[in-house]
Amino acid sequence: MSTDADAELNDEDDEPAQKARGFDEPATVDRLDRRPLARAIADVIANTPQEFGVRVGLFGEWGSGKSSVLKFIGQILEARGHTVVEFSPWGVGDPSELWTRFGQRLLKQFEAKGKKPGSVFSRLLIQH
Numbered sequence: 001m002s003t004d005a006d007a008e009l010n011d012e013d014d015e016p017a018q019k020a021r022g023f024d025e026p027a028t029v030d031r032l033d034r035r036p037l038a039r040a041i042a043d044v045i046a047n048t049p050q051e052f053g054v055r056v057g058l059f060g061e062w063g064s065g066k067s068s069v070l071k072f073i074g075q076i077l078e079a080r081g082h083t084v085v086e087f088s089p090w091g092v093g094d095p096s097e098l099w100t101r102f103g104q105r106l107l108k109q110f111e112a113k114g115k116k117p118g119s120v121f122s123r124l125l126i127q128h
């Protein structure tokens with residue numbers, strides 16, 4: 001008997017034609033002990049001087065837990081009082097549109113937290 005969570009098989013190659021619902025969702029419980037890595041990355045982000053630009057690359061195979069680690073990093077930083085803004089540029093081809101959407105996302109997140117974005121954010125919106 002098939003359920004909604006079952007993947008359909010493609011007759012040509014017997015591979016799933018679509019992924020099962022929820023299969024690629026970030027973990028909410030750390031069953032694979034990824035939180036220490038997330039904590040180390042959060043420490044680097046939080047302890048980098050503001051005048052430096054911190055960039056972190058998280059690489060791994062599909063399904064290896066990158067999204068889960070990112071989710072844990074966000075939880076750790078928010079618990080420490082930082083504002084975390086999630087933004088995905090996928091599907092945005094035009095650089096101008098990318099900056100517009102990024103600025104809108106920042107503003108929305110700051111407003112949701114009841115924070116004023118400040119002059120740095122204002123300059124970002126004006127310049128791009």
